[in-house]
Amino acid sequence: MSQFLQVLLSGLATGSIYALVAIGFTLVWQAAQTVNFAQGEFVMVPAFFVLVGMHVLGFPLALAVGFALLASIVVLGFVFKKLIVEPILPSGGISLIIATMALGILLRESVKEFYGAEAQPFPPLFPTDPIHVFGAVVSMQDLLNLVISLGVVILLTLFLNRTRTGRSMQAAAQNPAVAEILGVDVKRMIMYAFLINAALAALASFLITPVYLAKFSNGETLGLVAFIAAIVGGFNQIRGALVGGLLIGVLDNFVATYITAEYRAALPLILLIVIILLRPQGIMGTSEGRAV
Amino acid sequence: MLELQDIHGGYGKMTILNGVSFKIPKGTITTVIGPNGAGKSTAFKAIFGLLNISKGQILLDGKDVTRQSPRQMIYHGVTYVPQGRNVVPQLSVYHNLELGGVTAKDQTKIRDRIEVVMDQFPMLREFRNRKAIELSGGQQKQLEVARSLLLDPKLILIDEPSIGLSPKLVQEVFGTLQRLRDQGVTILMVEQNAKSALAMSDYGLVLELGQTRMHDEATKLLADPRVGQLFLGGHIEDANSN
Numbered sequence: 001m002s003q004f005l006q007v008l009l010s011g012l013a014t015g016s017i018y019a020l021v022a023i024g025f026t027l028v029w030q031a032a033q034t035v036n037f038a039q040g041e042f043v044m045v046p047a048f049f050v051l052v053g054m055h056v057l058g059f060p061l062a063l064a065v066g067f068a069l070l071a072s073i074v075v076l077g078f079v080f081k082k083l084i085v086e087p088i089l090p091s092g093g094i095s096l097i098i099a100t101m102a103l104g105i106l107l108r109e110s111v112k113e114f115y116g117a118e119a120q121p122f123p124p125l126f127p128t129d130p131i132h133v134f135g136a137v138v139s140m141q142d143l144l145n146l147v148i149s150l151g152v153v154i155l156l157t158l159f160l161n162r163t164r165t166g167r168s169m170q171a172a173a174q175n176p177a178v179a180e181i182l183g184v185d186v187k188r189m190i191m192y193a194f195l196i197n198a199a200l201a202a203l204a205s206f207l208i209t210p211v212y213l214a215k216f217s218n219g220e221t222l223g224l225v226a227f228i229a230a231i232v233g234g235f236n237q238i239r240g241a242l243v244g245g246l247l248i249g250v251l252d253n254f255v256a257t258y259i260t261a262e263y264r265a266a267l268p269l270i271l272l273i274v275i276i277l278l279r280p281q282g283i284m285g286t287s288e289g290r291a292v
Numbered sequence: 293m294l295e296l297q298d299i300h301g302g303y304g305k306m307t308i309l310n311g312v313s314f315k316i317p318k319g320t321i322t323t324v325i326g327p328n329g330a331g332k333s334t335a336f337k338a339i340f341g342l343l344n345i346s347k348g349q350i351l352l353d354g355k356d357v358t359r360q361s362p363r364q365m366i367y368h369g370v371t372y373v374p375q376g377r378n379v380v381p382q383l384s385v386y387h388n389l390e391l392g393g394v395t396a397k398d399q400t401k402i403r404d405r406i407e408v409v410m411d412q413f414p415m416l417r418e419f420r421n422r423k424a425i426e427l428s429g430g431q432q433k434q435l436e437v438a439r440s441l442l443l444d445p446k447l448i449l450i451d452e453p454s455i456g457l458s459p460k461l462v463q464e465v466f467g468t469l470q471r472l473r474d475q476g477v478t479i480l481m482v483e484q485n486a487k488s489a490l491a492m493s494d495y496g497l498v499l500e501l502g503q504t505r506m507h508d509e510a511t512k513l514l515a516d517p518r519v520g521q522l523f524l525g526g527h528i529e530d531a532n533s534n
Contacts, residue, residue: 183395
């Protein structure tokens with residue numbers, strides 16, 4: 001029983017980080033009707049911003065994290081939206097998808113070029129001491145990762161549903177033409193979605209890199225798993241992305257512990273195929289399309 | 293109140309409006325009629341800042357509002373209800389109404405206005421927590437009209453309010469517009485259902501090929517054989533020559 005709980009909590013912790021990245025996919029989809037295939041790299045890069053803050057600028061860890069968060073919001077949010085999304089989007093979603101693939105490669109190769117191909121140690125943000133929860137031994141880091149990720153998702157949901165700006169973002173996503181005639185600043189709402197996506201990616205990066213270490217190729221797996229999580233949960237729903245992320249994290253842990261670790265990389269893909277065959281709109285998704 | 297002077301404009305390089313001119317007085321209902329492609333909806337978009345205007349001027353209470361953005365037009369007291377369904381589908385009826393006042397600086401006043409508007413449309417109060425997409429077509433149109441009232445506008449542009457509605461609901465919507473007119477709101481409406489729209493309007497306006505062909509009191513237009521001719525597929529000039 002204690003092992004079961006241990007595996008469950010650890011899976012939820014990893015899954016909640018996947019969920020943060022998957023929510024970013026849905027936000028960008030809502031805002032620009034496109035898929036950001038550089039999303040994995042958006043999670044990889046902020047960790048290197050932290051390392052630059054610490055090793056190049058000489059900041060202590062907390063300040064380096066603050067610097068990296070800000071840099072991520074500016075570069076992966078504002079600059080990405082202005083320099084890539086805005087000029088290319090009028091040419092169509094497919095063009096933008098290809099552009100994000102190219103951006104992913106550029107980010108990956110740039111980090112490899114400037115920081116090296118070797119995995120870099122990344123300081124944990126929280127103590128890694130084990131603690132006991134109902135007989136299960138769980139690392140404090142896993143537990144805090146879970147609490148912080150779920151807390152951020154709850155805050156984001158409250159922001160979108162309970163504030164005027166959040167509802168304006170929903171209006172801009174669900175019916176931009178109507179939002180415009182009502183006086184909603186649609187461009188600004190779309191920008192907010194990109195900034196939030198960058199912040200979520202940065203947070204995911206800070207939480208997961210202490211486990212994976214900072215490496216230029218981290219985004220490949222993370223991006224793929226989060227993309228699948230978003231589809232499995234329902235691409236047009238934030239709660240869908242949350243469910244998809246948690247499900248993949250938990251299933252991955254259970255399969256690896258109780259069945260075999262050999263095919264764990266294939267598990268998200270199998271889940272994806274099953275969901276597409278049985279419920280193409282995803283577990284929580286709606287077939288009518290756009291909703292934040 | 294509202295004056296269009298020789299408005300030319302269109303989408304990209306395609307010109308749709310080729311000299312639309314008219315004046316509408318305050319506290320009246322004016323119905324714009326004309327065959328398909330005459331530029332009726334396009335004229336509304338031009339007024340509301342959703343279209344490139346290449347020539348001409350739009351005056352609102354004597355002030356030049358040509359090429360102002362939709363947001364600026366809202367600040368000037370103009371709201372626009374386009375044709376078709378225009379709700380935010382996954383938001384509740386209440387939050388759709390609230391969006392009608394999104395540009396207001398004082399949001400506490402908007403909450404009060406929502407209560408006033410829901411008094412005018414009791415159905416909306418009943419369904420206030422329902423998602424807008426769950427309302428019927430007629431209810432959605434009522435929601436859109438109600439939403440356009442949130443900022444207490446002085447001019448409402450409403451495009452084809454009767455589309456998709458039962459005759460009973462059309463009469464309800466027309467009744468609402470007449471009530472608003474009686475409260476001093478100016479209404480400019482595009483309507484395919486020309487006869488019943490002119491019957492409840494003060495003035496009528498005929499557009500054809502992006503130009504103003506006729507502009508008169510609604511009762512006179514209703515009695516004018518050229519209007520009937522126009523809607524039977526002819527042109528104003530043909531009718532004149534008969």
